[in-house]
Amino acid sequence: MNILAIESSCDETAVAIVKDGRQVLTDCIASQVDLHRIYGGVVPEIASRKHIEAIYSLADEALRKANLTRSDIDAVAVTYAPGLIGAVLVGVNFAKAVALSLGKPLIPVHHICGHIAANYLAYPELEPPFACLVVSGGHTMFVDVKDYTQMEILGGTLDDAAGECFDKVGRVLGMPYPGGAALDKTAQKGNPDKYVLPRAKMGENPFDMSFSGLKTAALNMIHHAEQVGEELDINSLCASFCGAVSDMLVPRAMQALEKTGYKKLVVAGGVAANSKIRQDLMVAAEKMDAKLYIPPLNLCGDNAAMIGAQGYYEFLAGNTADMSLNAYATKSVLGEAL
Numbered sequence: 120m121n122i123l124a125i126e127s128s129c130d131e132t133a134v135a136i137v138k139d140g141r142q143v144l145t146d147c148i149a150s151q152v153d154l155h156r157i158y159g160g161v162v163p164e165i166a167s168r169k170h171i172e173a174i175y176s177l178a179d180e181a182l183r184k185a186n187l188t189r190s191d192i193d194a195v196a197v198t199y200a201p202g203l204i205g206a207v208l209v210g211v212n213f214a215k216a217v218a219l220s221l222g223k224p225l226i227p228v229h230h231i232c233g234h235i236a237a238n239y240l241a242y243p244e245l246e247p248p249f250a251c252l253v254v255s256g257g258h259t260m261f262v263d264v265k266d267y268t269q270m271e272i273l274g275g276t277l278d279d280a281a282g283e284c285f286d287k288v289g290r291v292l293g294m295p296y297p298g299g300a301a302l303d304k305t306a307q308k309g310n311p312d313k314y315v316l317p318r319a320k321m322g323e324n325p326f327d328m329s330f331s332g333l334k335t336a337a338l339n340m341i342h343h344a345e346q347v348g349e350e351l352d353i354n355s356l357c358a359s360f361c362g363a364v365s366d367m368l369v370p371r372a373m374q375a376l377e378k379t380g381y382k383k384l385v386v387a388g389g390v391a392a393n394s395k396i397r398q399d400l401m402v403a404a405e406k407m408d409a410k411l412y413i414p415p416l417n418l419c420g421d422n423a424a425m426i427g428a429q430g431y432y433e434f435l436a437g438n439t440a441d442m443s444l445n446a447y448a449t450k451s452v453l454g455e456a457l
């Protein structure tokens with residue numbers, strides 16, 4: 120089954136064609152990052168307009184690169200939530216038009232379920248159930264993935280997402296948007312023990328976390344140093360920051376394995392590209408005798424192939440939509456509006 124998949128929830132317009140949920144026939148991305156960089160973050164209206172300009176030709180390009188024609192497409196999958204609402208609407212409306220004109224099923228996909236499904240593309244043998252750490256620009260949580268379309272949230276951040284903190288600290292340090300990758304690279308040259316940053320625990324649920332305190336502590340350190348004319352060791356500040364984020368996530372990921380009893384830990388989302396987190400997870404999972412699944416870097420960030428992968432399993436579960444499908448800025452992976 121060839122699924123034409125569309126992703127437009129943030130600043131990447133993406134169209135992919137995925138066969139049977141596992142084989143990427145083509146994966147096209149038109150990134151707007153350079154455009155938003157001058158503003159230090161994504162400008163929603165610009166993002167929507169750029170999606171409109173790019174999406175049609177990108178879909179044509181996807182077909183051409185896969186050596187397929189429109190009649191080879193069996194269904195259309197699209198990110199319908201969560202994201203910048205104007206941006207998601209562009210993808211949803213385009214997907215509706217394609218599904219209607221081809222007379223094929225329309226499959227709504229939750230963006231975070233897509234991130235999780237990126238692992239099905241990288242690891243052909245991977246099947247649920249497994250414990251999952253989702254760590255992206257908008258989400259940071261632990262999920263019990265019971266089946267392809269059946270999940271339970273164990274807990275997560277009660278305020279900022281980890282990626283948001285990377286971007287904010289990166290911005291204040293003068294790094295280009297999005298700051299996560301640059302901060303990661305800078306951290307490699309630093310000493311992670313040089314600066315003390317907080318690791319917050321929240322309430323009763325061991326999987327709940329707070330990242331806003333860590334973000335504020337890092338920003339205060341930078342601003343204070345500026346005020347008193349002290350020179351910070353930026354490499355080590357970045358290394359200490361990555362260490363603090365990793366310390367918040369990695370032990371909890373091991374707890375998620377313990378709680379669920381699974382021996383498989385899957386990681387999903389843009390921040391899964393972080394070297395320190397990847398390294399620490401590898402060591403910790405090995406100690407637990409658990410198998411670790413992290414997507415290769417090209418499948419960590421936003422892409423449409425992951426939407427095609429999840430779309431296939433949504434289709435098998437009967438989760439298709441009609442032409443009344445709407446887009447949502449916020450929605451839980453459980454399908455509930457937040």
Ligand code: KG4
Nearest residue numbers: 255256257282297299303389390393420421
């Ligand atoms: O999953 P994603 O592409 O978009 C969302 O769904 O949010 O995640 C984007 C986030 C950004 O905050 C970006 O800075 C972060 O992933 N990121 C990283 C790294 N690469 C991307 N954060 C830390 N280390 C990295 N190497």
Ligand code: ZN
Nearest residue numbers: 234255420421
């Ligand atoms: Zn994403």
